[in-house]
Amino acid sequence: MKQANRLAVALLAGGAALVPFAGGFSPATAKSGDAVADLRPVALNGVPGSGTAFVSVHGTRLDVRMRATGLLADAPHAAHIHFGAQARHECPRATDDTDGSGTLNTSEGGPAYGPVRVSLTRTGDTSPASGLAIDRFDTAPGGRLSYQRGHIKVSQDVAKAVTEGYAVIVIHGVDHNHDGTYDGATPSDLDPGLPTEATDPALCGRVVPRG
Numbered sequence: 001m002k003q004a005n006r007l008a009v010a011l012l013a014g015g016a017a018l019v020p021f022a023g024g025f026s027p028a029t030a031k032s033g034d035a036v037a038d039l040r041p042v043a044l045n046g047v048p049g050s051g052t053a054f055v056s057v058h059g060t061r062l063d064v065r066m067r068a069t070g071l072l073a074d075a076p077h078a079a080h081i082h083f084g085a086q087a088r089h090e091c092p093r094a095t096d097d098t099d100g101s102g103t104l105n106t107s108e109g110g111p112a113y114g115p116v117r118v119s120l121t122r123t124g125d126t127s128p129a130s131g132l133a134i135d136r137f138d139t140a141p142g143g144r145l146s147y148q149r150g151h152i153k154v155s156q157d158v159a160k161a162v163t164e165g166y167a168v169i170v171i172h173g174v175d176h177n178h179d180g181t182y183d184g185a186t187p188s189d190l191d192p193g194l195p196t197e198a199t200d201p202a203l204c205g206r207v208v209p210r211g
């Protein structure tokens with residue numbers, strides 16, 4: 001196949017997935033740069049916290065530093081970099097509460113931030129497969145999360161999403177009923193063996209390139 005044809009096929013196959021990058025499409029390169037996410041309470045979920053995440057991109061390697069406060073203390077908090085080409089590249093709004101429950105679960109936030117692409121685990125695998133590896137995430141002693149990990153290998157499209165401002169960081173785990181633990185009758189949309197409190201999105205921020 002000729003080069004031009006191959007590109008045409010790739011573009012067709014990518015289709016809508018490439019729309020956010022129209023004009024900046026460069027298949028073989030991932031830029032380097034620094035980005036920051038201002039982590040704020042997810043709409044409707046009422047977590048009295050905030051945080052900041054710094055992401056350095058070196059090709060397809062990420063170094064991440066993240067701090068947050070106001071989380072349920074001494075409970076696991078899954079944290080991820082989310083990105084989907086079809087997503088809105090932002091944190092969810094109250095109008096994303098499609099089941100009308102009055103709170104947002106992780107799936108309801110999907111149209112805003114897309115699927116899990118990087119699991120910000122403390123050790124071991126960082127792929128989406130570790131998205132709910134509860135024993136490897138920070139447990140926020142005293143409600144404070146402190147995370148640092150370097151050399152996280154990611155795919156080209158995730159590296160590009162971070163440097164271009166299309167990725168979103170989400171910290172999960174919301175004690176809706178303020179009883180100090182993850183519980184309640186509503187099962188998690190991600191794992192019916194867990195209560196939804198264990199996985200609901202708590203803090204969220206779009207990863208913005210630093211000028």
Ligand SMILES: [Cu+2]
Nearest residue numbers: 079080116170
């Ligand atoms: Cu997540």
